[in-house]
Amino acid sequence: MLSKVNEQHIAFQLLLILCPSKSCQLYKTPLFLLTTSIFDNINTILKREVLATNFIPELQKRGLLQDIIPGTEEQLAKEMTSGYVGFDPTSDSLHIGSMLPIILLMHLQKAGHKPYALIGGATGMIGDPSGKSAERNLLDMDTLSKNVEGIKKQLSRFLNFNDNIPNKAELVNNYDWFKDFNFLDFIRDVGKHITVNYMMSKDSVKNRLEGTSGMSFTEFTYQLIQGYDFYYLNKENNIKLQFGGADQWGNIVTGTEMIRKKGGSDAFAFTCPLLKKADGGKFGKSESGNVWLDREKTSPYAFYQYWLNVADEDAKKLIKIFTFLPLSKIDELIKEHEGAEQLRILQKKLAEEITIMVHSKADFDAAIKTTNFLFGKNTNEDLNALSKEEFIELMTGVPFVSYKKDLLNESLDIIQFLSDTGIFPSKGEARKMIQGGGVSINRTKINKDITSLDKSYLLKDKFMLINKGRKEVHLVTFE
Template sequence: MSNVLDELQWRGLVSQTTDVEALRAALENGPITYYCGFDPTAPSLHHGHLVQLVLLRHLQLAGHHPIALVGGATGLIGDPRMSGERVLNDRETVAGWVERLQTQISRFLSFEGENPARMVNNLDWHAGLSALDFLRDVGKHYRLGTMLAKETVARRLASDEGISFTEFSYQILQGMDFLELNRRYGCTLQTGGNDQWGNLLSGVELVRKADQKSVHALTTPLITKADGTKFGKSEGGAVWLAPDMMSPYAFYQFWVNADDADVVGWLRTFTFRTREEIAELEAAVAERPAAREAQKALAADVTTMVHGERATQQAIAASQALFGRGELADLDPETLAAATEGLPRTGFAVGDPVADVLAATGVVKGKSAARRAIAEGGVYVNNVKVSGEDAVLSAHDVLAERYVLLRRGKRTVTVAVLGDEPGQGAARA
């Protein structure tokens, strides 16, 4: 326990804290009980939540007692955004998302042993609170000046749309969560992203004013790329943790494509590898960048943590098979569909000449060029070299009842889809 805060700081998991020396002493003299809240504003957690889940796990491994709160109540309200009022989701939708998030979170924490995790839903205590009790017992501890000074609130007030009393009150509800967990379970630390600092302080102050107790808050920094752009599969896009929103293959590809400038920092933040292991991978980036050893280690670790070992191995196998280093026939239909999703495609029918389909993809300029490429031995169907210029696609070539992979040379790949309309284009990797 004595070194956990230093370890978190080294891993880039600490941005702001309340009295850092008091927090350090509490962690060293622990164990303490701590929590992080996750609001069901979507049917899945994403890369931003992953930082919190890793932080929760580090603290649990250090012997402390985690509470994962899924906000069945706060999810009905929504944390104010800079850009405008949220659309309120209906109660049935939020309840369904609560269950999905609880399932996702449960994979990261241990619910057994000497310091088992606890899963809670803040709807359990907010649902029965009357308006009068809310105003008398909680509202009296809040000062409008402090609430109005919060950056998100101030910006929304200055906008044409303004802010509703509903969203304005969100910070009080989150503060109440900390007070309730402190009273029920002795919880003394709340963690969250840097954008939650104001809400975390709301809880710290409410506990101090209501019960005259001192508690702590810790935030993680916003994770960005080395070039300062957003961390995501695309600008503003989320790296979802749910396999039905982002396939394990696509998830693996996001991490394995990390830039050399980012990968070492991400290994510290998102994996549990030791300092020595990360130092070795950092040296590999400098000495053998083309091997991408660090990226492969990062992708394997994070994908296994989120989706499990089997899904990781399938993603690795698909990555290799696309470029001739594995058996495409061994891939299950879901993985094959995910692996080919980003490839330009063309349609085909059984019996179509390989040269015609290859030409339709745009890999070569016309059927004559396609025939020459085949004659030169540079065309592959499902990683098998095509030996005759008059070869046709047969039913035996069709993978998962739909796909045929065509490759020109070592690294130019496209997919032909049974029954689709002809198109063109090819992927290079």
């Protein structure tokens, strides 16, 4: 039997042949010395080598890369690198716009690097002016603390925080290093390193100054605080990489500039593009507002429906960004989709992958069951044949609104009802869609001859199921 030393010697000789650029460096790493199997050693190191060198090209192919500081790719190929991205705690839940930085952190960890998620407990008190046309309301400490805890809980679903791996994910909160940082120390130790000219040149500042709302000194200093975050993490945690959305580029390079001027170690950065829908609309918004990761704010069914209903052009882009499917598999799906768009092959796979990632396989299965029922060819008789318990289970997650049951004692004007519930923004739009045959109640098509509702329209003596066009279903509960 080979001794531990002989195993290491054989492994090192094989590495000289298979991976000469890293063999000397890796031979002395704890990962190499502590692993018992030489084949595990070689397999782990070679896999890490391939993944690390493919990290930036992988992001490029998936449409996840916009700007990059020279040398970033080389740094990531050289060694395990710690990198971070920030999350703004303006709510106790992240939304799907936040999935982009989460996906980047997941790619970073998957490539063998160490991901840090920074929660802006301090910067959240100020508000990032990037991409904003007006100053936001400041959060109080209680709200901020609640939001920070909610975000921490959500991030643990996507990243591996296991102590047993060398690149375990870490959570940091910039409030921890800013809470005792007094103003005089800040302007002396931070402010003197960045000129006003440099700060004024940033788009986030110029755009606000050119508008009518202006910019407060509080927001003007935001880039100094975010820049100091990078300097602090570089110094204390050896974090060499920061990344984020393209609108963060100015704030990010303020950090690299501060590190350079204060004599820190090497610092690198990249950004990903800001997502826009094919029609020019803002990604991540539905008609009812943000699509949240918290199931209490956006149900798994509504979450699934959002992705299922993206446009074909958006689906081709989003499936590369928001899933970890191999690009070769995605190319196959795109070929299947083209020419058979009505089958929504891409949208279904995208919705499946991300619903399971954010929620669970059980939630995905339930969303499919509800979707098949709501958009299938079932009839009013099928609805009535369900028990109340079966109906409630199927309707879990379907958007609903409450309405007073007493109003059905006398005939209720249907146009008024559809407007009052918010299903239609106006009586005119409700009337127009009814005339076009786009509205049904409990699977019964509503035409111009049906002008009022009464209790006979209730399902299980409590519900009405409203179809608005082909893609929207609303549940009204009568109390």
